[in-house]
Amino acid sequence: MAAPMRRTLLVLHRASALVLKNSELPVDVRRPGPLLLPVRTKKRYFIPPAVGLKGKQGENSEARARAAGMVLRQEYLERPINVSCTAAVFDPYIPPEGDARLSALSREGLKQRSEQLRQTAASQLAIRKIKEHDPDFKTKDFAERAQEIFVEAHQALTQFNKEKLHSLVTERCYPEMTRGNRYRTIRWALVESLEPPRVVHARCPDMVTKGNLYGQVTVRMHSRQTLAIYDRFGRLMLGGEEQPKDVLEYLVIERHLLNPYGRWRLHGKIVPSWAPAKDAIIKTVAIPGPELQPWEEFDSLNYHVPKPQAVQWYK
Numbered sequence: 043m044a045a046p047m048r049r050t051l052l053v054l055h056r057a058s059a060l061v062l063k064n065s066e067l068p069v070d071v072r073r074p075g076p077l078l079l080p081v082r083t084k085k086r087y088f089i090p091p092a093v094g095l096k097g098k099q100g101e102n103s104e105a106r107a108r109a110a111g112m113v114l115r116q117e118y119l120e121r122p123i124n125v126s127c128t129a130a131v132f133d134p135y136i137p138p139e140g141d142a143r144l145s146a147l148s149r150e151g152l153k154q155r156s157e158q159l160r161q162t163a164a165s166q167l168a169i170r171k172i173k174e175h176d177p178d179f180k181t182k183d184f185a186e187r188a189q190e191i192f193v194e195a196h197q198a199l200t201q202f203n204k205e206k207l208h209s210l211v212t213e214r215c216y217p218e219m220t221r222g223n224r225y226r227t228i229r230w231a232l233v234e235s236l237e238p239p240r241v242v243h244a245r246c247p248d249m250v251t252k253g254n255l256y257g258q259v260t261v262r263m264h265s266r267q268t269l270a271i272y273d274r275f276g277r278l279m280l281g282g283e284e285q286p287k288d289v290l291e292y293l294v295i296e297r298h299l300l301n302p303y304g305r306w307r308l309h310g311k312i313v314p315s316w317a318p319a320k321d322a323i324i325k326t327v328a329i330p331g332p333e334l335q336p337w338e339e340f341d342s343l344n345y346h347v348p349k350p351q352a353v354q355w356y357k
Contacts, residue, residue, distance in 0.1 A: 135243035
């Protein structure tokens with residue numbers, strides 16, 4: 043009895059398998075995706091730091107990292123380096139005391155001439171190096187060229203032409219010339235040259251690597267100039283446009299000699315220790331006044347500026 047039942051079951055199983063194999067599955071039948079069940083995780087509570095450890099955490103951070111086996115990256119103090127110009131004036135020229143006031147025939151004037159002859163030895167060596175990279179360099183023509191650079195740079199400063207000023211002065215001299223002149227009006231002019239400009243000093247230092255040469259030439263310029271500085275309200279702060287003054291300046295002109303497209307630019311000025319102090323700039327403030335209409339003028343109103351009342355202060 044069991045044998046025929048087993049045979050019938052096997053026949054039915056094979057018949058059902060063939061039917062399922064030959065039948066085509068419908069297109070819309072898809073396998074069910076994985077079942078995702080949310081699992082509750084462990085609660086994380088915020089634990090505030092202990093009192094008194096706020097300032098000590100930064101001190102022991104390196105020691106804790108070493109104990110944990112972590113290697114901290116060393117912090118380097120990176121400073122930007124500008125290769126187009128140097129950061130200072132190397133071996134600056136020391137102007138003789140009383141220059142442009144003593145005659146060459148006096149005793150002190152002869153001493154100055156002898157000291158200048160001693161300093162010309164190092165300058166001649168520097169001029170030879172400069173001529174190797176700039177064959178058109180000549181001391182007689184360069185002094186006049188330096189004066190032209192000086193005049194063009196100050197004219198660009200009065201007109202606030204930044205592009206032209208960058209091409210005439212170095213990156214060291216630019217912030218010194220433009221600092222504090224944002225809301226001011228500058229009027230500058232060169233009246234005449236009292237003495238022809240001349241080259242008094244030359245140096246050829248190298249920077250970063252040996253052979254990276256820069257040419258620094260000091261030019262003595264004695265001229266008569268006018269300078270007037272106005273604030274944003276149009277009030278005179280310094281000098282005057284009709285008050286020319288005699289000015290003795292020592293200009294430092296620099297160029298990157300290895301750069302074939304380099305140009306001679308104004309690098310700075312040498313101010314001697316015996317030079318007289320500059321005039322102080324008069325600081326101005328805004329005075330409160332009436333609100334004017336577009337067709338009104340302040341002078342026609344005859345407005346009287348009120349003075350502050352005296353107040354007795356008690357301790």
